[in-house]
Amino acid sequence: MSKHLQWLKQELAQWRAEGLVDAALAQRILARYPAVAERNWSRIIFSAIGATLVGLGVILFFAYNWQELPKAAKLALAIGALVVAHGGAMAVARRANASHGLVEGLHVLGTMLFGAGIWLVAQIYHIDEHYPNAFLVWSLGALALAWAMPSMVQALLALFLVTFWAGVELFDFHTAVHGAPLLVVLGVLPLAWWRRSPALLFFALAVLYLVTAFAAGASDAKMLLPLLFLMGAAALVTGAAAPATDFPAAGGPLSTLGLLVVLGCSYLLSFRDAAGLLRKVDFSKPGVVIYLGAAGAALALALVLLARGRLAQLDGYRRWQLGLVGVGLIIVLASVFLLAGGGGWPVVLSFNAIVLGLAALLILEGSEHLRPKLVAAGCLLFALVAIGRYADLFTSLLVRAAVFVVLGASLFFVGNFYSRSRRRAQGVKS
Amino acid sequence: MSRRWVILAVAAQLLVLLWMAGEREWVFRTGQVVYLRTAPIDPRDLFRGDFVRLQYEINSVRRADVDEAIASRGTERRRHEVVYTRLRPSGEGRYEAAGTSTTRPADGPFLRGRTEDSWRMGWRGGGHFFVKYGIEQLFVEQGRGKAIEERRGTRDGLQVPMEVEVAVASSGTAVIRGYRWSRLGMKLEMLRRPARRVRNAPPPEGPLSPKLRVTLANVSDAPLTVADAGEHCAFHLVPVAWAPQLYPPASPACSAGQMAPEMITLAPGQIYSAELDLSEPRWHVLAAGKAVEIGALQGLAQFRIEYRTPEAAPAAAGERSAWRGRMASQAFTANGVVD
Numbered sequence: 001m002s003k004h005l006q007w008l009k010q011e012l013a014q015w016r017a018e019g020l021v022d023a024a025l026a027q028r029i030l031a032r033y034p035a036v037a038e039r040n041w042s043r044i045i046f047s048a049i050g051a052t053l054v055g056l057g058v059i060l061f062f063a064y065n066w067q068e069l070p071k072a073a074k075l076a077l078a079i080g081a082l083v084v085a086h087g088g089a090m091a092v093a094r095r096a097n098a099s100h101g102l103v104e105g106l107h108v109l110g111t112m113l114f115g116a117g118i119w120l121v122a123q124i125y126h127i128d129e130h131y132p133n134a135f136l137v138w139s140l141g142a143l144a145l146a147w148a149m150p151s152m153v154q155a156l157l158a159l160f161l162v163t164f165w166a167g168v169e170l171f172d173f174h175t176a177v178h179g180a181p182l183l184v185v186l187g188v189l190p191l192a193w194w195r196r197s198p199a200l201l202f203f204a205l206a207v208l209y210l211v212t213a214f215a216a217g218a219s220d221a222k223m224l225l226p227l228l229f230l231m232g233a234a235a236l237v238t239g240a241a242a243p244a245t246d247f248p249a250a251g252g253p254l255s256t257l258g259l260l261v262v263l264g265c266s267y268l269l270s271f272r273d274a275a276g277l278l279r280k281v282d283f284s285k286p287g288v289v290i291y292l293g294a295a296g297a298a299l300a301l302a303l304v305l306l307a308r309g310r311l312a313q314l315d316g317y318r319r320w321q322l323g324l325v326g327v328g329l330i331i332v333l334a335s336v337f338l339l340a341g342g343g344g345w346p347v348v349l350s351f352n353a354i355v356l357g358l359a360a361l362l363i364l365e366g367s368e369h370l371r372p373k374l375v376a377a378g379c380l381l382f383a384l385v386a387i388g389r390y391a392d393l394f395t396s397l398l399v400r401a402a403v404f405v406v407l408g409a410s411l412f413f414v415g416n417f418y419s420r421s422r423r424r425a426q427g428v429k430s
Numbered sequence: 431m432s433r434r435w436v437i438l439a440v441a442a443q444l445l446v447l448l449w450m451a452g453e454r455e456w457v458f459r460t461g462q463v464v465y466l467r468t469a470p471i472d473p474r475d476l477f478r479g480d481f482v483r484l485q486y487e488i489n490s491v492r493r494a495d496v497d498e499a500i501a502s503r504g505t506e507r508r509r510h511e512v513v514y515t516r517l518r519p520s521g522e523g524r525y526e527a528a529g530t531s532t533t534r535p536a537d538g539p540f541l542r543g544r545t546e547d548s549w550r551m552g553w554r555g556g557g558h559f560f561v562k563y564g565i566e567q568l569f570v571e572q573g574r575g576k577a578i579e580e581r582r583g584t585r586d587g588l589q590v591p592m593e594v595e596v597a598v599a600s601s602g603t604a605v606i607r608g609y610r611w612s613r614l615g616m617k618l619e620m621l622r623r624p625a626r627r628v629r630n631a632p633p634p635e636g637p638l639s640p641k642l643r644v645t646l647a648n649v650s651d652a653p654l655t656v657a658d659a660g661e662h663c664a665f666h667l668v669p670v671a672w673a674p675q676l677y678p679p680a681s682p683a684c685s686a687g688q689m690a691p692e693m694i695t696l697a698p699g700q701i702y703s704a705e706l707d708l709s710e711p712r713w714h715v716l717a718a719g720k721a722v723e724i725g726a727l728q729g730l731a732q733f734r735i736e737y738r739t740p741e742a743a744p745a746a747a748g749e750r751s752a753w754r755g756r757m758a759s760q761a762f763t764a765n766g767v768v769d
Contacts, residue, residue, distance in 0.1 A: 075451055079444065083444070086443075094433075114446075118446070124569075125454035125455075126565065126605070127564060141443045145436065147435070148438065148439040
């Protein structure tokens with residue numbers, strides 16, 4: 001039972017005792033908030049963490065490479081352990097009152113043992129192949145089970161392994177792994193959509209941004225900023241359109257991650273040096289057309305989705321936010337495609353204004369809807385802009401002092417504004 | 431949860447492991463056994479514990495020993511390109527490279543490998559390719575890697591090559607079966623270094639090239655016979671594998687016809703040493719058609735001293751204790767710096 005429902009039941013009991021509501025009305029109120037059958041996530045998470053740690057222990061146990069243990073015994077141990085873990089999970093799942101956490105945990109242990117088995121076979125036969133491939137195979141094993149069960153924990157394990165795969169390919173072998181973003185797009189995002197899982201969608205999107213940055217950056221670093229900005233804008237627009245789809249809860253992760261990426265890019269472009277990174281993209285390099293084309297297509301699709309669904313219902317804050325992001329996107333694309341890069345002062349000033357505008361929107365929206373996290377995020381952004389400009393614009397101590405005074409006064413004003421909004425909402429006259 | 435799909439997913443995991451193990455086990459049991467000489471180094475792997483990194487002689491492939499398909503690309507090298515290195519016997523079950531090509535040889539034995547990227551070749555990339563065959567790691571129980579490295583020897587001491595036993599499939603796939611130690615060890619000592627040369631200044635007085643002592647040691651537990659002839663004609667000055675330019679010997683003093691090998695039987699632990707003054711005409715090399723000592727060469731030239739059993743020696747010895755083959759020292763520069 002959720003905490004809110006528990007609170008409501010306690011309150012209703014109190015109201016009945018005080019004679020505010022009768023039993024029938026209390027029942028009708030309760031009926032408006034049906035208890036959603038929830039999984040015991042804490043148990044699942046602890047089982048998964050436990051299984052992961054046990055699996056890591058097994059990997060390190062095999063890593064000792066016992067000379068006395070014959071090859072056949074080592075293989076039997078690795079494969080047998082995998083069979084026992086998965087077999088045990090399936091046996092538990094068949095019971096009527098099967099613990100979902102235990103089943104998840106045993107399957108995660110099985111997949112960890114699958115990874116251990118890959119390394120053990122390589123150890124037994126002294127295989128010195130391209131080792132990042134082991135992470136790819138391991139992640140595919142986890143992904144197969146994520147779809148078959150279906151399991152969010154297996155999907156998260158697959159995402160972690162895909163990130164590791166793309167990371168070691170980039171940092172150890174200087175290789176762009178274009179298969180990693182493709183694997184997330186085709187293998188994990190549809191699963192998140194199918195299971196209507198906002199949490200999996202959030203992590204899949206985060207990993208998608210990361211591995212795309214790895215692959216695209218290694219192909220042509222110049223496309224990184226425009227690509228991430230495009231992807232962030234696409235996620236933001238999709239997030240705005242999501243409430244009108246079959247998966248309204250997708251709006252949260254899409255909007256949050258999209259805004260984070262757009263803000264990150266915008267903040268970076270508010271610096272003179274970073275704005276200089278906006279250069280003409282070389283379309284002859286491998287993957288450039290595909291990456292930018294795919295992100296552009298995603299944005300176009302999201303805009304169509306928004307136009308057909310919820311555009312008219314968007315509140316003022318969302319419209320302003322999307323408008324500012326749109327202006328930023330036009331500047332980025334114009335700098336890269338039309339102006340052949342350079343990113344001069346007009347770009348820097350524009351992005352300073354965009355970041356400040358987005359910060360103001362967060363503060364205003366958070367204050368109106370009494371969401372302190374939004375207000376805090378807006379204030380943080382505001383402070384970051386001030387700190388950034390403190391370092392690269394102002395040399396006079398007097399001006400720097402003024403920056404701090406303005407920053408402090410602004411935060412004081414925001415705090416006051418938020419508290420007035422709160423009192424107004426609570427109907428208390430100051 | 432669909433039970434059938436879960437069973438399929440688990441079966442897929444199992445099949446991957448069985449395929450990996452089965453393929454290698456097949457080569458292990460049915461492949462042709464060859465010994466490849468290597469130098470072991472001891473690092474550690476996060477997931478698989480201690481392993482010994484093996485650097486085989488066949489990992490370095492001279493540009494001169496590759497087929498036209500590779501050589502014609504000039505300095506541009508394609509990463510991870512599949513290549514085949516043919517093997518030929520070099521004595522005592524050992525095999526050495528007999529050329530590398532991009533096309534699969536009609537008959538064996540040969541190893542299937544991939545070219546490494548230029549980043550890993552570093553500054554040595556000019557004159558050779560670096561090829562990996564998937565047998566460059568030997569996994570050992572934790573703590574034993576260091577012992578192997580110590581047995582191999584230190585830079586200043588006696589060095590004993592490791593000879594890795596490899597099963598080679600008809601496809602060129604190789605699987606490590608085990609290893610043994612060479613019966614012969616080698617030590618290189620610098621007895622005299624030439625005076626340092628100053629750029630744009632006349633050459634210094636005295637010899638321009640170093641004087642070395644090369645020691646062969648019987649590191650087995652049985653008597654071992656080596657051979658030498660004339661002016662230490664069993665020893666040869668060879669450029670390193672990555673040298674961009676080859677310098678053939680200028681002196682005919684050790685041509686094959688003139689060698690009358692002297693057989694030297696070494697008891698276990700016994701050594702045979704030869705002092706080689708590379709300033710003497712016996713060691714001069716041909717550069718631009720002129721005979722010069724290596725100290726007079728321009729640029730950073732690196733060489734090794736290679737001991738080769740004289741061709742007539744095994745027949746003359748006619749016994750199992752005779753050591754046959756070739757063994758190279760560490761690389762050194764013309765001014766006497768040992769690698």
